Amino acid sequence: MPAEPRFFERLRRAAASRRSLLCVGLDPDPVRLRGGASGALAHCSEVVQATQEHVCCYKPNAAFWEQYGADGLKALGELRRRIPEDIPVLYDAKRGDIDHTMRAYASAIFEALEMDAVTAQPYLGGDSLRELTQHRARGVYVVCRTSNAGAADLQEQDTGGEPLYLRVARLAQSLNEFENVGLVVGATAPAEIARVRQTTALPFLIPGIGAQDGELEASVRAAWNGDDASCLISSSRAVLYADDPGGAARRLKDQINAVLTEL
Numbered sequence: 001m002p003a004e005p006r007f008f009e010r011l012r013r014a015a016a017s018r019r020s021l022l023c024v025g026l027d028p029d030p031v032r033l034r035g036g037a038s039g040a041l042a043h044c045s046e047v048v049q050a051t052q053e054h055v056c057c058y059k060p061n062a063a064f065w066e067q068y069g070a071d072g073l074k075a076l077g078e079l080r081r082r083i084p085e086d087i088p089v090l091y092d093a094k095r096g097d098i099d100h101t102m103r104a105y106a107s108a109i110f111e112a113l114e115m116d117a118v119t120a121q122p123y124l125g126g127d128s129l130r131e132l133t134q135h136r137a138r139g140v141y142v143v144c145r146t147s148n149a150g151a152a153d154l155q156e157q158d159t160g161g162e163p164l165y166l167r168v169a170r171l172a173q174s175l176n177e178f179e180n181v182g183l184v185v186g187a188t189a190p191a192e193i194a195r196v197r198q199t200t201a202l203p204f205l206i207p208g209i210g211a212q213d214g215e216l217e218a219s220v221r222a223a224w225n226g227d228d229a230s231c232l233i234s235s236s237r238a239v240l241y242a243d244d245p246g247g248a249a250r251r252l253k254d255q256i257n258a259v260l261t262e263l
Helices: 007-018 036-054 062-066 070-082 099-112 126-133 149-155 164-174 190-199 216-223 245-260
Strands: 022-026 057-060 090-095 117-120 139-145 181-185 204-206 231-235
Touching: 007 139, 022 036, 022 245, 036 062, 036 070, 036 245, 057 062, 057 070, 062 070, 062 090, 090 099, 090 139, 099 126, 117 126, 126 139, 126 164, 139 149, 139 164, 139 190, 149 164, 164 181, 164 190, 181 190, 190 204, 190 216, 204 216, 216 231, 216 245, 231 245
Parallel strands: 022 057, 022 231, 057 090, 090 117, 117 139, 139 181, 181 204, 204 231
Antiparallel strands: none
């Protein structure tokens, strides 16, 4: 029986076939959407239908589905089944705990929810993250340098001559035995993206494009290294709540590709 394709292999295929590095976040907000979990499912399903030709990955954020309780997780499972099989799904859960608990998280995310990849927090160290990375066919994006205003509170702290976020990048690199580890680096900090890229060739997930005013062009230039998985650009609200989600996704894809043609 052939081995299951690994996450980054699938991501590269989806990126190449659609000529897209765009990831769309599926984060339903009950303030903006009516109908509870069923309304969230209906809206996100429409967005998937409208954007799938322009997208190489979808990224549901755990919190936005958990807020609906059991109905939200049931709706998330149904949404997962509605996403085309050739587009991988990244669960933005940012899990991080002791190894025993991480084994349960891995089972929940990769088996019960059937997600292809997950975001994870590095604060508990390598033994925690290995409980995820040992699932060889699944991807693990380690939170490295985030896009929020408070990122510098800890991530910029000096750790023996380099900021903590670069120490995280080196830790993630050391855990990449099965070539299934990436890093989360925010689009609001392109200079830091460039520093991380100088440190490692790991694939990047780059959130913050759109509502968080991330710098698309500078981020792509800093992250791209010729690998179709190296620069996954994520946008959520700017596509999810656009009057024309398909058009918004197409424009973002075209903007990314316009930068790539100059590299």
